[in-house]
Amino acid sequence: SWDFWQYWRNCDDRDVGKFLRLFTDLPLAEIARLEALEGAEINAAKVVLADAVTALCRGREAAEAAQQTAQLTFVAGGLGADLPTIEVGLDGIAVTAALTALGFVASNGEAKRKIAEGAVRFGDTLVGDPADVLRVEPGVSVRLSLGKKKHGVLRGS
Numbered sequence: 288s289w290d291f292w293q294y295w296r297n298c299d300d301r302d303v304g305k306f307l308r309l310f311t312d313l314p315l316a317e318i319a320r321l322e323a324l325e326g327a328e329i330n331a332a333k334v335v336l337a338d339a340v341t342a343l344c345r346g347r348e349a350a351e352a353a354q355q356t357a358q359l360t361f362v363a364g365g366l367g368a369d370l371p372t373i374e375v376g377l378d379g380i381a382v383t384a385a386l387t388a389l390g391f392v393a394s395n396g397e398a399k400r401k402i403a404e405g406a407v408r409f410g411d412t413l414v415g416d417p418a419d420v421l422r423v424e425p426g427v428s429v430r431l432s433l434g435k436k437k438h439g440v441l442r443g444s
Contacts, residue, residue, distance in 0.1 A: 288345045288349035288353045289356050289371070291340075291341055292354065292357070293357075294337075295333070295340045296333050296337040296357065297333070298333065300329050303322055303329060303332045303336060304318060306340070307321060307336055307339075310343065311340070334354065334357075337354070356370060370430075370438055370439055371439040371440070373439070373440075374444040375423045375441045375443055375444065380420065381418070381419070382407065382409070382414050382421055383399060385441060386398040386401065386431070386433060389431065389439035391433040391439065392433070398417065401433055402414055406433055407431070407433055409421055409441075422443075423442065423443035424443045425443045428440050428441070
């Protein structure tokens with residue numbers, strides 16, 4: 288549900304009003320108010336859209352869980368329960384394999400390009416070498432991020 292919610296939360300600003308009209312039962316006056324928002328304020332309208340569409344298609348609980356994950360991930364810097372997660376053994380996992388396993392990239396080549404662009408972080412540390420092996424202590428969870436919008440969890444096992 289997290290990816291679904293994020294899809295709607297990240298829609299183009301110009302589509303927010305159209306999607307609100309198509310996929311919600313909000314009053315037209317409220318939709319007009321929301322689509323008139325500009326700059327960073329349009330994000331509030333996108334959250335309304337993401338919540339409404341996720342609740343419609345996946346259920347109210349899924350929408351609430353996804354929004355809670357967004358709050359934890361983007362506002363508090365934590366790890367939300369809905370983030371994609373992979374288990375990592377004591378030997379660790381290659382950063383390219385982790386990015387692929389989380390579904391952030393389609394191939395190791397794409398992972399290497401993203402690393403070269405400086406788009407990958409393990410916890411708060413920038414990953415600079417595609418040959419890096421990520422290690423996580425058993426019972427510990429660490430965030431792996433690609434850019435500002437894709438986040439996953441590596442859990443030590």
